[in-house]
Amino acid sequence: MFKFKVAIHTQIIIGLVLGLVFGVISIFSGWNPAITIDYIKPFGTIFVNSLKMIAVPLVLASLIVGIANLGDVSKLSRIGGKTILIYIFTTMIATGVGLLFVNILQPGKQLPEETRENLMALYDTDASTKQQRAAEIQEQSPLQPFVDMVPENLFSALSDNTAMLQVVFFALLVGIALLNIPKEKGQPVVAFFDGLNDVIIKIVEYIMLVAPYGVFALLASLIVELAGEDTDKALELLYALLWYSMTVIAGLGFMLLIFYPSLFRLFTKINIKDFFKALHPVQLLAFSTSSSSATLPVTMDVVEKKLGVSEQVSSFVLPLGATINMNGTSLYQGVAAVFIAQALGLDLTIGQQITIVVTATLASIGSAGVPGAGMVMLVIVLEAINIPTAGIALIVAPDRILDMIRTAVNVTGDAVVATVVASSEGEMPEGLIRTTNPLAADGSEIEK
Numbered sequence: 188m189f190k191f192k193v194a195i196h197t198q199i200i201i202g203l204v205l206g207l208v209f210g211v212i213s214i215f216s217g218w219n220p221a222i223t224i225d226y227i228k229p230f231g232t233i234f235v236n237s238l239k240m241i242a243v244p245l246v247l248a249s250l251i252v253g254i255a256n257l258g259d260v261s262k263l264s265r266i267g268g269k270t271i272l273i274y275i276f277t278t279m280i281a282t283g284v285g286l287l288f289v290n291i292l293q294p295g296k297q298l299p300e301e302t303r304e305n306l307m308a309l310y311d312t313d314a315s316t317k318q319q320r321a322a323e324i325q326e327q328s329p330l331q332p333f334v335d336m337v338p339e340n341l342f343s344a345l346s347d348n349t350a351m352l353q354v355v356f357f358a359l360l361v362g363i364a365l366l367n368i369p370k371e372k373g374q375p376v377v378a379f380f381d382g383l384n385d386v387i388i389k390i391v392e393y394i395m396l397v398a399p400y401g402v403f404a405l406l407a408s409l410i411v412e413l414a415g416e417d418t419d420k421a422l423e424l425l426y427a428l429l430w431y432s433m434t435v436i437a438g439l440g441f442m443l444l445i446f447y448p449s450l451f452r453l454f455t456k457i458n459i460k461d462f463f464k465a466l467h468p469v470q471l472l473a474f475s476t477s478s479s480s481a482t483l484p485v486t487m488d489v490v491e492k493k494l495g496v497s498e499q500v501s502s503f504v505l506p507l508g509a510t511i512n513m514n515g516t517s518l519y520q521g522v523a524a525v526f527i528a529q530a531l532g533l534d535l536t537i538g539q540q541i542t543i544v545v546t547a548t549l550a551s552i553g554s555a556g557v558p559g560a561g562m563v564m565l566v567i568v569l570e571a572i573n574i575p576t577a578g579i580a581l582i583v584a585p586d587r588i589l590d591m592i593r594t595a596v597n598v599t600g601d602a603v604v605a606t607v608v609a610s611s612e613g614e615m616p617e618g619l620i621r622t623t624n625p626l627a628a629d630g631s632e633i634e635k
Contacts, residue, residue, distance in 0.1 A: 198398070198399040199398055199399050199402050199467075199468060199471040199472070199475075200471065201399060202398070202399030202400060202401075202402040202403040202406075203402050203403070203406055203471065203474075203475065205403050206402060206403040206404065206405065206406030206407040206409075206410075207406050207407075207410060209223075209227075209403070209407045209410075210223070210406060210407045210408070210409065210410025210411050211410060213407070213410070213411055214410065214411065220411045220412075223407055223408050223411040224408060224411065224412070227403075227404050227407050227408055228404055228405075228407075228408035229404075230400060230401060230404040231401050231402075231403075231404030231405035231407075231408060231475075232404075233401070234394070234397060234398065234400070234401025234402075234404070234405070235401070235405070235476050235478065235481055237394050238394060238472075238476065238478075238481040238482070238484060238485070239478070239480065239481045241387050241390055241391065241394075241484050242480050242481060242483050242484060243345055243346075243354055244345075244383065244387055245384070245387045245388075245483065245484050245487065245506075246354050246355060246358065246483065246506040246509075247345070247354055247357070247358050247380075248380040248381075248383040248384040248387065249384050249487060249498070249501075249502035249506065250355060250358035250359065250362060250502050250503060250506055251358050251361050251362045251365070251376075251377070251380045252362075252377060252380050252381045252384055252498070252499075252502060253362070253498055253499040253500070253501070253502030253503050254358070254359065254361075254362025254363065254365070254366070254499070254502075254503065255362050255365040255366060255373065255376075255377045256377075256498070256499045260363060260366055260367070263362075263363070263366075263503075265612075266500065266503060266504075266608060266612060267503070269608050269611060270503065270504050270507060270508075270604065270608055271507075271511075273604050273607065273608070274507075274508065274511060274512040274604060275548065277446075277450075277512070277514050277600055277603075277604065278512065278513065278514055278517045278547075278548045279517075279544055279548050280442075280446065280514075281438075281442055281446075281514040281515070281517045281518040281521075281600075282517045282518060282520070282521040282543065282544045282547045282548055283521075283544055284438050284441050284442060284446070284518055284521075285435070285438045285517070285518035285519065285520070285521030285522040286521045286522075286525060286540055286543065286544065287438075288434050288437050288438045288441070288522065289434050289438075289521065289522040289525040289526055289529075290525065290540075292430065292433075292434045292437070293529055294430035294431040294433070294434045294526050294529070295431070295525070295526045295527065295528065295529020295530035295531075296529050296530075297430040335353070336353060336356050337353070337356060338350065338353035338354075338356070338357060341353075341357055344357070355506055355507060355510055358506075361376075365377060384502075387484065388484075388487075388488055391484045391485060391488050392488075394484075395468070395485065398468075398472065401475070402471065402472075402475040405475045405476070406475065409587065409588075431522070431523075431526050431582065431585070432585045432588070432589060434522055434526070435518070435519055435522050435523075435589050435592075435593070436589070436592060438518045438522060439515055439518060439519075439592055439593055439596045442514055442515070442518065442596055442600070443596055443599060447459075447599060447600070447603045450603055450607060451603070451606070451607075454607045454610055454611065455606055455607060455610040456610070457494065457606060457610075462494065462602075462603075462606070465489055465493040465494055466489060466599060466602055468485060468489060469482060469485050469486045469489050469598055469599075469602065470595045470598065470599060471595075472485055473591075473594045473595040473597065473598040473599075474591045474592065474594065474595045475591070476594070477587070477590045477591050477594045478594065479508075479509040479513070479594060479597050479598055479601070480509055482509075482594075482598050483505065483506065483509045486505055486509075486598055486601060486602060487501055487502070487505050487506075489602075490505060490602050490605050490606070494602070494606055496605050496606055496609040496614065497609055497612075497614035499614065500605060500608055500609040500612060500614045501605050501609070504601070504604060504605040504608050504609075505601055505602075505605050508600070508601030508604060508605070509598075509601060512597065512600055512601055512604065513597050514596055514597060514600040515592070515593030515594060515595070515596030515597045515600070516593055516597060517547045517548055518593070518596075519565075519589060519593050520543075520547040520565050520568050521543050521544070521547050523565055523579075523582050524543050524547075524565065524568050524569055524572065524574060525540070525543070526581070526582065527569065527574055527575075527578035527579070527581055527582070528572075528574050528578075530578065530581055531574070531575065531578055533574065535572065539572040539573075542571050542572055543568060543571070543572060546568045546571040546572075547568050565579060566579060
């Protein structure tokens with residue numbers, strides 16, 4: 188009997204659209220928001236938590252195996268050097284693109300005085316919270332990020348998704364140590380983590396079976412939470428910030444549709460259309476969860492099985508990217524900083540805008556791959572150019588939606604860099620994408 192199968196990315200799109208429709212109908216029909224929040228949102232939370240649950244063990248296992256399989260430390264240093272340089276380069280380009288768009292479109296000058304005051308009053312509490320967190324970060328030593336990189340207690344780091352860099356550091360040490368001890372002694376350790384990695388990838392396939400339902404729940408609850416009880420007021424405020432939102436989206440669109448394809452044409456033989464087709468599930472999950480860390484297991488699965496990137500490259504480049512490569516976040520910080528200055532009637536010099544590029548690049552490296560982390564780092568960027576940090580209240584309203592979009596760009600950037608590095612190392616097959624589909628609707632692999 189003929190069995191009709193719908194591709195997983197199509198299922199996710201359907202779930203996303205239905206979630207949006209349900210949320211809008213719920214708002215305009217006057218349904219009690221508690222119904223959506225109490226009985227639908229939990230399914231979305233369970234879905235995100237299940238992805239986060241396996242993110243840390245996946246990073247640990249895949250990174251150890253990937254480094255151990257490199258064969259020698261010199262290859263690790265070469266791949267690591269390429270990866271970090273490309274990440275820094277793309278992040279600085281992203282920030283520069285954001286500044287270009289915000290200076291051309293000048294969205295801050297479109298904000299009416301009354302709307303500005305309403306936004307400042309409405310979101311003053313949220314702004315104060317972000318300021319306090321940023322102040323704590325600024326009081327630390329300039330070398331504190333290096334201190335934070337080394338875990339005081341490995342098991343504490345393994346239990347905290349925001350401590351991913353500490354897990355990466357430990358995995359690097361274990362991988363390097365395995366390269367420098369007799370192979371017969373290190374092989375059982377490598378075999379254990381290799382098996383663990385395969386188990387986790389299989390769990391990813393199970394989780395992806397419920398992805399459409401999780402995405403539906405996330406989007407439906409998001410719409411209801413954004414509107415609250417005063418629909419007209421929420422829509423009015425969002426409309427007032429349309430110019431700002433469109434500026435951020437235009438910059439992110441440039442990165443996604445022009446900059447990344449240009450890198451592909453220069454450094455890989457993969458057709459960019461095939462790349463985006465393969466990456467659809469990853470981008471949709473990143474959009475739904477607003478978390479690079481939660482999306483990481485699926486990113487690794489797709490990049491390895493559908494793009495053909497070798498496990499030793501993907502297991503090093505992608506976990507590192509989810510930790511330090513935030514192209515979408517750095518672009519947003521550049522746009523937001525200038526937007527706030529424009530809205531407050533402050534002119535920024537060329538020197539201050541260069542400072543934004545440098546600070547946003549460093550701040551994005553320190554951003555955790557979780558929802559809302561970029562806004563905390565934005566406060567540091569504002570402080571660097573002497574812009575009142577209370578101004579972040581102006582951009583809180585649309586930030587949740589923009590966070591979803593920039594996270595999709597973040598994970599796309601990670602996949603692009605992984606593919607470029609793999610191509611430069613000869614660690615992927617010639618031609619286009621592998622024909623294996625690891626994310627079939629029933630969780631099985633289909634060979635064409």
